[in-house]
Amino acid sequence: MNQPEFPTVFRGYDPVQVDQHVAALHALPVHKAPTSLSFDWVEMLTEQKAECAEEMRNAGVPTALLDDLAPYLAQAEPLLATDGPTVLVHGDLDAINLLVAEQHGEWRLTGLVDWGDIKLGPATHDFISPGIHSYRAQRDVLHAWYAGYGLRADQRSRHFVQNVMARSMLYYAGEFARYLKLVPGAEQCKDWASVAACFWHLAQ
DSSP states (O other): OOOOOHHHHHTTSOHHHHHHHHHHHHHSOOTTOOGGGOOOHHHHHHHHHHHHHHHHHHHTOOHHHHHHHHHHHHHHHHHHHTOOOEEEEOSOOOGGGEEEEEETTEEEEEEEOOOTTOEEEEGGGGGHHIIIIITTTOHHHHHHHHHHHTOOGGGSOHHHHHHHHHHHHHHTGGGHHHHHHHSTTGGGOSSHHHHHHHHHOOOO
16 A cells, blocks of 8 residues: 555544543653653753843844744743643654555554653643744644543643743744744734634633
8 A cells, every 4th residue: 555645644534632642641650760761950050041131133033023022931840840631642643653554545653763752741741842843833633633632621721821832832942933934923923822822722
């Protein structure tokens, strides 16, 4: 059987399948996890925050968003510091790391690959890559993803959005100008809360 290009396959199955796998991963017990999976999130976030403004400025992020960067991250900092509970995170849930197979005439997710970034950490970290890459700004697809994970409407709060958005900004600071151009309306936003709404569509 000839295999179609992966993007075509990827569009052919329900994103609920992906997040059901992720939810199962996050539900695994971690109390006996090896110490090699421990990670210093505070150190990473501190380093990213120190470099974020310069990287975004060099990348060409609009001035209005640069002006709102420090206040937005300052508001998010307590959320990042207390984020929990600790789960196993995959770290790179982009489409290229999903295995699919045709079953009964439909494409089904059969597994996840590339476990090089697996570590113990906050579940919100695994929301970054799908929202920035695979499902970027696709409202219906994102809502299917949230439903598959079991993220209730009351959990899709302003604090949750700000947490995920801040992590995305810090993680992809040097690339964010390009991502803004790819999301309708995002580059014209005057603040990061508005950008978050364009990217994540967490509100019902």
